[in-house]
Amino acid sequence: MELFANQVLAGIATGAIYACMALAVVMIYQAIDHLNFAQGEMAMFSTFMSWQMMQWGVPYWWAFILTVILSFAGGILIERLLFKPLAKAPVLTNVAGFIALFAIVNSVAGLIWDFTIKQYPTPFGSSPFLGSQLISTHQAGMIGVTLLLLAALYFFFQFTRIGLAMRAAASLPESARLVGINTSWMIALGWGMASAIGAIAGMLIAPVVFLEPNMMGGVLIYGFASAVLGGLSSPLGAVIGGFLVGIFENLAGTYIPGVGNELKLPIALALIITVLVVKPAGLFGRPIVKRV
Amino acid sequence: MTTMLNVKDLRAYYGQVQALHGLSFSLNEGSLTTLLGANGAGKTTTLRAICNMVRSTGVIEFQGKPIGSRSTENVVRLGIAHVPQGRGTFTNMTVEENLQLGAITRGDKKNIVADIERMYDHFPVLKQRYTQQAGTLSGGEQQMLAVARALMLRPRLMLLDEPSFGLAPLVVRDLFRIFSKINREDKVTILVVEQNAQLALELADHAYVIETGRIVMSGNAKDVANNEDVRKSYLGY
Numbered sequence: 001m002e003l004f005a006n007q008v009l010a011g012i013a014t015g016a017i018y019a020c021m022a023l024a025v026v027m028i029y030q031a032i033d034h035l036n037f038a039q040g041e042m043a044m045f046s047t048f049m050s051w052q053m054m055q056w057g058v059p060y061w062w063a064f065i066l067t068v069i070l071s072f073a074g075g076i077l078i079e080r081l082l083f084k085p086l087a088k089a090p091v092l093t094n095v096a097g098f099i100a101l102f103a104i105v106n107s108v109a110g111l112i113w114d115f116t117i118k119q120y121p122t123p124f125g126s127s128p129f130l131g132s133q134l135i136s137t138h139q140a141g142m143i144g145v146t147l148l149l150l151a152a153l154y155f156f157f158q159f160t161r162i163g164l165a166m167r168a169a170a171s172l173p174e175s176a177r178l179v180g181i182n183t184s185w186m187i188a189l190g191w192g193m194a195s196a197i198g199a200i201a202g203m204l205i206a207p208v209v210f211l212e213p214n215m216m217g218g219v220l221i222y223g224f225a226s227a228v229l230g231g232l233s234s235p236l237g238a239v240i241g242g243f244l245v246g247i248f249e250n251l252a253g254t255y256i257p258g259v260g261n262e263l264k265l266p267i268a269l270a271l272i273i274t275v276l277v278v279k280p281a282g283l284f285g286r287p288i289v290k291r292v
Numbered sequence: 293m294t295t296m297l298n299v300k301d302l303r304a305y306y307g308q309v310q311a312l313h314g315l316s317f318s319l320n321e322g323s324l325t326t327l328l329g330a331n332g333a334g335k336t337t338t339l340r341a342i343c344n345m346v347r348s349t350g351v352i353e354f355q356g357k358p359i360g361s362r363s364t365e366n367v368v369r370l371g372i373a374h375v376p377q378g379r380g381t382f383t384n385m386t387v388e389e390n391l392q393l394g395a396i397t398r399g400d401k402k403n404i405v406a407d408i409e410r411m412y413d414h415f416p417v418l419k420q421r422y423t424q425q426a427g428t429l430s431g432g433e434q435q436m437l438a439v440a441r442a443l444m445l446r447p448r449l450m451l452l453d454e455p456s457f458g459l460a461p462l463v464v465r466d467l468f469r470i471f472s473k474i475n476r477e478d479k480v481t482i483l484v485v486e487q488n489a490q491l492a493l494e495l496a497d498h499a500y501v502i503e504t505g506r507i508v509m510s511g512n513a514k515d516v517a518n519n520e521d522v523r524k525s526y527l528g529y
Contacts, residue, residue: 161396168382168393175380178343179441180368180397 006134007250013139015246017208020146020201021216021223022230022238023153024194029232030170031190032083034094035224038101039198040216042078045105046071046199047206047215048113051120060123064203068196075195079188087184109213120206142204146239149197153235166190218265222249225268229275231285241283245271295356296321296449296481297342302350304334304341304505311337312348313505319449319498324475324482326492326513328526329502335485336377338502339451343367343374354449369397373442377453381434381441383427387418390426390437394444404444411440414470432463439467443474450474452484456491464488468495489526493517501526 028036050067124141157163169176169186230241297319304312312334329335341348352360395404412419415436456464486492499516501509
């Protein structure tokens, strides 16, 4: 029983990583109705920017805030330059764009900062949290930041006019324009926010997985799995999905013989497929119902 | 009497297909005008062209200023509310959120709450359902919501695209009575596109008849209603 409890706790700790990334995934899905395959690479690039600032002597939290702001602006810039011209193009064209962006960002990061693994600091320390060996203060801090981010997003979408306008633009662009909403800028704003959230995720994940251009590969797949499990239309679902994937992954690794560390990633992929078959809207997503 | 909307030589295209062939008409301030025509005559296209939702050429002037090059959202921001065919309801949001969205471009936040109350006076059924998801409303209720949402803009001009479509006759009567009231009390100029010619001609003070993308008749609503061709083609007697 103690083993079980410990594995659940450890699962929650890793789940925080996925939850954070899943939030960024849901954010972009809300804005553009696609998944952005370059999301992880953009987050990685942001994390490198913050690392570079710290190398130049900028204190952690200043680098953190500056990176979030720069990533927000960068996300908007990418949308304006690359994806606005593709707005009316078929989905596959956009997918090709995402993959191109993935490759470009990854290579540019490698070119600037090379592919050696780098240490990345944590602001929360890495001692055991409340005396537990399974969860560190960093992981506890990460869970805290994720929940804070979730609360902020909920408030933004439910109680601000711009949040309402963004939801309207995402659900029915033509009607949104007919009430005077500039839907094109709402999409750009969605990119900016997703990029900023991704940057936060990257900076929190980097102390755990270490900093290098390929750090987000696996994490993004888990992020997708979490978002799909929780429901792509629900930020709360994404976070809960993240924790569930973390727990599930740990328990499967412990109790199913032969799974071990090597087969953990396929589990995430199997989970995506299972959810899509059994409950396509996810646990908390709103199924798309139309009155005919 | 000043002109609210002036349209000259309007041509509209869907890809290679031309839907409007040089349409000209104008709306006086405070008038309630109806645009009649058979299926495919170009009624909806005319409304969509005014809001720049379809590629078009020609002159469109609103209160004397050309608006043809403005994007849809910037046309709306001038005070032109468009209730589209199919109502354009935000079905996964609540009734109240739909009304809030109607006023999303307005700067006078403190008047918005009062305006929502005014909408509940016009349409009491919406008040009972304000926390309900708009997609769960009946067709007539959704049409009322669409009109209320358009009014939340405090428009100078309201474009209504087949508001009677798919509704029970009694509901349509109610709705048209409200249009009349809005036109008189709130001084909103209204252009209504209708297939239900009889009702539209009772309500309107001016009428245009459109056939294959051209205006073929215009005049006082009563005169148009008494015209023999119109009676045969649109009123059925």
